[in-house]
Amino acid sequence: MAEKHFKYVIVGGGVSAGYAAREFAKQGVKSGELAIISKEAVAPYERPALSKAYLFPEGAARLPGFHVCVGSGGERLLPEWYTGKGIELILSTEIVKADLASKTLTSAAGATFKYDILIIATGSAVIRLTDFGVQGADAKNIFYLREIDDADKLIEAIKAKKNGKAVIVGGGYIGLELGAVMKINNFDVSMVYPEPWCMPRLFSSEIAAFYEGYYKKKGIEIIKGTVAVGFDSKANGEVKTVKLKDGRVLDADIVVVGVGGRPLTTLFKGQVEEEKGGIKTDGFFKTSIPTVYAVGDVATFPLKMYNELRRVEHVDHSRKSAEQAVKAIMATGGKSIEEYDYLPFFYSRSFDLSWQFYGDNVGETVLFGNNDPASPKPKFGSYWIKDGKVIGAFLEGGSGDENKAIAKVAKVQPPVDNVDLVKEGLTFACKI
Ligand SMILES: Cc1cc2nc3c(=O)[nH]c(=O)nc-3n(C[C@H](O)[C@H](O)[C@H](O)COP(=O)(O)OP(=O)(O)OC[C@H]3O[C@@H](n4cnc5c(N)ncnc54)[C@H](O)[C@@H]3O)c2cc1C
Missing domain, CATH: 3.50.50.60 (FAD/NAD(P)-binding domain)
Incomplete structure (x- = not known):
């Protein structure tokens, strides 16, 4: 060749x-x-x-x-x-x-x-359940999502299993986004994850409580503290049930797995x-x-x-x-480039929700705003404080300018001695 x-x-x-x-x-x-x-x-x-x-x-x-x-x-x-x-x-x-x-x-x-x-x-x-030898994990209609081909296969199954039952394995951002989108596609959705709350690597328990409450309100069943240990399939090889470690068995027409990469x-x-x-x-x-x-x-x-x-x-x-x-x-002719100076930024969107996070999520957290999932327009956030300074900031439902403000806070890392962050909330970020 x-x-x-x-x-x-x-x-x-x-x-x-x-x-x-x-x-x-x-x-x-x-x-x-x-x-x-x-x-x-x-x-x-x-x-x-x-x-x-x-x-x-x-x-x-x-x-x-x-x-x-x-x-x-x-x-x-x-x-x-x-x-x-x-x-x-x-x-x-x-x-x-x-x-x-x-x-x-x-x-x-x-x-x-x-x-x-x-x-x-x-x-x-993606990490696959077959990588850990989970029984029956090679059944048809168990999906992972990384590339456009994966998404196309999932769409075919969504069409074939109209109004069916979907089980989402994993409570990270892929799990949360897929849970929402399967619900929007009119599936009966259950989400399963082992941790005590969703997105545990980023969310505090208070942030997670909002999203779990919101998903429940949308009719999504959330099963925490257990994992999928096996799958049974039908004669045609399609997944039929998901077996959980705690003994429960869930019916499933489609399983979507989001357990990391x-x-x-x-x-x-x-x-x-x-x-x-x-x-x-x-x-x-x-x-x-x-x-x-x-x-x-x-x-x-x-x-x-x-x-x-x-x-x-x-x-x-x-x-x-x-x-x-x-x-x-x-870079040519002696042109010098500044070293990469990155401010970590993550975001996610599901249903009519949208959050952004900037900085680092270590230290103490302070929640502000209205995180009641029943509220018609929930808007809340959280600061992470370490050594008396804000080093991370999260905001659900923020405007473009408000998101810019939390980004700035995470970058500037202002001291917060004698500041009532719960009371000041987003105003604190907007003043920086
Ligand atoms: C479904 C999904 C949703 C996401 N949503 C968010 C989000 O909301 N917010 C966020 O911040 N991040 C999100 N991410 C993460 C984000 O998309 C990735 O961090 C980003 O795409 C990484 O870019 P990359 O170029 O490193 O890798 P990729 O975009 O994954 O590109 C890698 C490419 O390399 C190709 N490739 C791999 N091996 C070979 C090979 N041996 N030969 C030839 N080609 C090869 C792959 O096919 C692929 O095309 C999401 C990721 C996924 C999968």
């Missing part, structure tokens, strides 16, 4: 790859210099749409509507955009071997690609330094090999604000890390 050579190759064609391509174009990459190699069959798109509007029964988001970079208010990069810029989009091509010493990638079909500079943007893969770094094992489960980079996303960069979910980078190495699996960081790496790669 022919060998191709590019000055720059991005392996992975997700969010980071798309934002990197836009930045390369801004920085004047020449026609024929850049290739993106992706396992997926479509040009980079805004992945968060898959668990939200893509699954709506009406007015669903469809490509080309959510190609990057619409998610951050930028231009939509259609496949023609890449052609117009002379950027080669090599789709439906999985890289199965990466030899960083000889700067060679090999695809499943046996094609080889040589590069001068490589950007690793392979993202994450792991960064896709196996291709590079033993070739680059790793840290905290990801590929270790500097503040320019350069790895231990100077011609190799890693961005998005796979990168473990210096989080300057907190003076520690972290991996962040969220879309805002995937966009910004990609742009930072490309700026560093393309």
